[in-house]
Amino acid sequence: MSFLAITRATLAKDIRLEWRSKDAINAMLFFSLLVVVIFSFAFDPTAEESRRIAGGLVWVAFLFAAIVALNQTWARELRNQVLDAYRVSPAPATPLFIAKAFGNFIFVAVLEALMTPLFVAFYKLRPLGPSWQLIPIAVLGTWALVVNGTFFAAMSLRTRAREIMLPLLLFPLSIPALLGMVNSTAAVLTGETSPTFWIALLVAYDVVFTTACLLMFEAVLEAE
Amino acid sequence: MKRGFTILAIVTAVLLSFALYAALVIAPTEQTMGNVQRIFYYHVPSAWVAFELFLINFIASVFYLVRRSAKADILALVTAEVGVVFCTVVLITGPIWARPVWGIWWTWDLRLTLTLVLWLIYVSYLVLRRFSTSSQTPLLAAVLAVFGALDVPLVYFSIWFFRTQHPAPVIGGGGSLDPRMGWVLLYNWIAFMCLAWLVCWTRYRLEVAQRAVHEVEAMQSLMEGTR
Numbered sequence: 002m003s004f005l006a007i008t009r010a011t012l013a014k015d016i017r018l019e020w021r022s023k024d025a026i027n028a029m030l031f032f033s034l035l036v037v038v039i040f041s042f043a044f045d046p047t048a049e050e051s052r053r054i055a056g057g058l059v060w061v062a063f064l065f066a067a068i069v070a071l072n073q074t075w076a077r078e079l080r081n082q083v084l085d086a087y088r089v090s091p092a093p094a095t096p097l098f099i100a101k102a103f104g105n106f107i108f109v110a111v112l113e114a115l116m117t118p119l120f121v122a123f124y125k126l127r128p129l130g131p132s133w134q135l136i137p138i139a140v141l142g143t144w145a146l147v148v149n150g151t152f153f154a155a156m157s158l159r160t161r162a163r164e165i166m167l168p169l170l171l172f173p174l175s176i177p178a179l180l181g182m183v184n185s186t187a188a189v190l191t192g193e194t195s196p197t198f199w200i201a202l203l204v205a206y207d208v209v210f211t212t213a214c215l216l217m218f219e220a221v222l223e224a225e
Numbered sequence: 226m227k228r229g230f231t232i233l234a235i236v237t238a239v240l241l242s243f244a245l246y247a248a249l250v251i252a253p254t255e256q257t258m259g260n261v262q263r264i265f266y267y268h269v270p271s272a273w274v275a276f277e278l279f280l281i282n283f284i285a286s287v288f289y290l291v292r293r294s295a296k297a298d299i300l301a302l303v304t305a306e307v308g309v310v311f312c313t314v315v316l317i318t319g320p321i322w323a324r325p326v327w328g329i330w331w332t333w334d335l336r337l338t339l340t341l342v343l344w345l346i347y348v349s350y351l352v353l354r355r356f357s358t359s360s361q362t363p364l365l366a367a368v369l370a371v372f373g374a375l376d377v378p379l380v381y382f383s384i385w386f387f388r389t390q391h392p393a394p395v396i397g398g399g400g401s402l403d404p405r406m407g408w409v410l411l412y413n414w415i416a417f418m419c420l421a422w423l424v425c426w427t428r429y430r431l432e433v434a435q436r437a438v439h440e441v442e443a444m445q446s447l448m449e450g451t452r
Contacts, residue, residue, distance in 0.1 A: 149372075156368070159359030169352050173345035174372055177379035180387065198386050202379065209375055217368050220290075224361030 004096050011100035018077070019108065025073055029066040029112045034119065036062040041123045051124035056186030059120055060179060063113060064146060068168055070108045071150040074101050075158050084158075084222075094219040102144075102151040102214075109143050129192030138189070138196065141203040142182035148207065149174060152214040155221050178206045230426060237423045240416035252409040261325050266409055268318040270417040271311045272340065278308030278421060279343060286370035289363060298363035299436075301370060302354060303428045305347050307421055312344045338384045339377070346373040 019025060040058050044050070078084040087097060120126065128135070150171055157166035185199035248266035255262035285301035288294065319337065320330040331337065350373065354366050 156353075156365050159361070159365065160353065160356040161358055162356060166353070166356055169349050170369065173342065173349045174376050176342050176345075177376065177383040180383045184387070199383075202383055202386075205382075206379055209379065210372070213372060213375055217371070220364060221368060224359055224364050 004093070007092050007096035008100045008103075011097055012104055015100065015104040016107065019104075025070040025108055026111060028069045029108070030115060032069060033062045033066040033112065033116050036065065037116070037119055037123055046124060048125045048127065051126060052129070052190045053187060055120065055124050055126055055190055056183045058124070059117075059186065060142065060182045062116070063109065063143075064172075064175070064179065066112055067105070067109045067143075067146050067150060068171075070105050071147070071154045071171075072164050072167055074105060074151055074154050076163070079158070088222065094222045095215055097222070098151065098155075098214065098218040102148050105147040105151055106143060109147055110139075113139055113143065126190065128190045130189040130196075132189065134189050134196060134200075135186065138182065138185045138200060138203070141200065141207055142178065142185075145178035145182070145203060145206050145210070146171075146175065148211050148214055149178075152210075152218060152221070155218070159224065178203065181206065233419065233423050233426070237416070237419040240412075240419055244413045244416040247409045247412055252406055253403055255406075258326050261322060264318050264322045265406075266413045268315060268322060269410060270414040271314040271318065273414055274417045274421045275308050275311035275315060275340075276343075277418070278304040278311065278425075279347065282308060282347075283370055283374045286367040289367045290371070293364075295363075295436075298367070299429055299432045301363075301367065302432060303425045305350055305354075305370075306428060307425050309344065309347050309351060310424075311417075311421065312340065312347065315340055316344060333384070333387070335381070335384045339380055342380045343373075343377065346376065 036058075040062075044054070046054060075084065078087070150167070153170040153174075154167050157163050157170060160166045181199045181202040185196035185203070188194045188196035188199065244266070248263055252263065252266065254260060282301050282304040285297045285304065289297040289301060319340075323332075324330050350366060350369050353369055354362055357365060359365060
């Protein structure tokens with residue numbers, strides 16, 4: 002099978018699984034809904050304040066919710082030794098990683114699309130900057146979370162307390178990406194500064210870590 | 226080998242005790258900050274030593290990925306552990322100094338943040354090593370070390386921009402150092418490097434011994450299994 006065919010097959014399988022069970026997406030949606038409600042209760046911000054803090058709140062909520070999807074990415078493959086079967090098959094590792102990362106990207110993107118209207122309503126958000134810029138920020142930021150998240154989820158498969166390990170590995174490394182997402186979102190919402198630097202930072206982060214993940218995934222997959 | 230270890234231990238003890246004297250007595254008292262400034266002779270050398278150890282960890286990790294040498298893996302483990310200890314010293318002594326001088330315990334300044342993020346990355350590195358159930362722990366750890374190293378420039382640029390946008394309410398930086406102070410600082414740095422070397426060496430020997438014990442135990446249980 003060609004590279005693309007493997008990617009497509011794995012991605013289609015993951016989406017079909019998720020479509021039928023809706024395990025991850027439901028958990029993620031409910032979780033981020035809770036975060037929105039609790040933060041809204043805790044701070045009860047005015048429109049002015051929420052413009053400044055919303056960037057942080059939104060991304061923290063998405064980050065925590067994304068952990069749910071990321072954790073089950075590979076755990077799902079452990080049942081019935083699917084991952085072992087993949088390992089002994091002649092298929093290369095890279096398309097598997099790309100399919101998994103894209104799958105997670107789609108799940109988190111769906112979550113974001115559904116949750117953003119709620120955020121806007123709860124926090125009375127009205128961006129003062131050009132709001133179309135939020136779209137590239139969301140795409141780059143989500144990919145930044147998901148690419149490393151998929152990689153470290155594969156890594157934490159071989160640890161005790163797997164579900165706890167993933168955030169412990171992922172969060173420290175994600176600090177620059179998180180700074181980029183939060184600050185660029187805040188820049189667009191307040192309209193005071195330009196988000197260009199932060200978007201460039203996100204692009205750099207995405208390029209660097211996507212390359213690193215692709216180069217090193219095979220070694221991590223083969224590690225038993 | 227053993228003799229070298231003893232010599233290093235004695236040299237370190239002598240250097241460190243004189244370093245204490247140098248930092249507390251020989252170094253002149255700073256004019257504006259007073260005696261609290263003397264923590265500088267522990268803070269700065271610890272920071273340098275921590276960064277050196279993290280650098281060695283990165284080099285050893287890359288070497289491990291290329292050559293799969295067990296020695297490089299042990300070196301990476303040891304330098305990460307000792308580096309985290311020195312980095313913790315930096316993060317504790319920093320606020321103790323900052324509180325009376327800056328009036329605040331902490332600020333999101335470039336160097337402070339970078340040190341904290343490095344500390345976080347290396348703690349997660351140690352957690353991974355501790356929690357890993359794989360026989361390939363060295364490989365996973367080495368991969369994480371490389372990811373951590375890739376992260377550092379990105380953190381640097383993000384904080385650098387962040388800081389230029391929002392200058393923190395801090396003074397300090399700039400200004401020249403009294404030559405006697407510089408001398409004491411350099412001396413303390415050498416003493417701390419010897420200490421780090423000594424601790425790493427001890428830990429290295431311990432790890433080698435531990436792995437040998439594990440191997441023997443595994444062999445024994447295998448033999449019993451076949452009997």
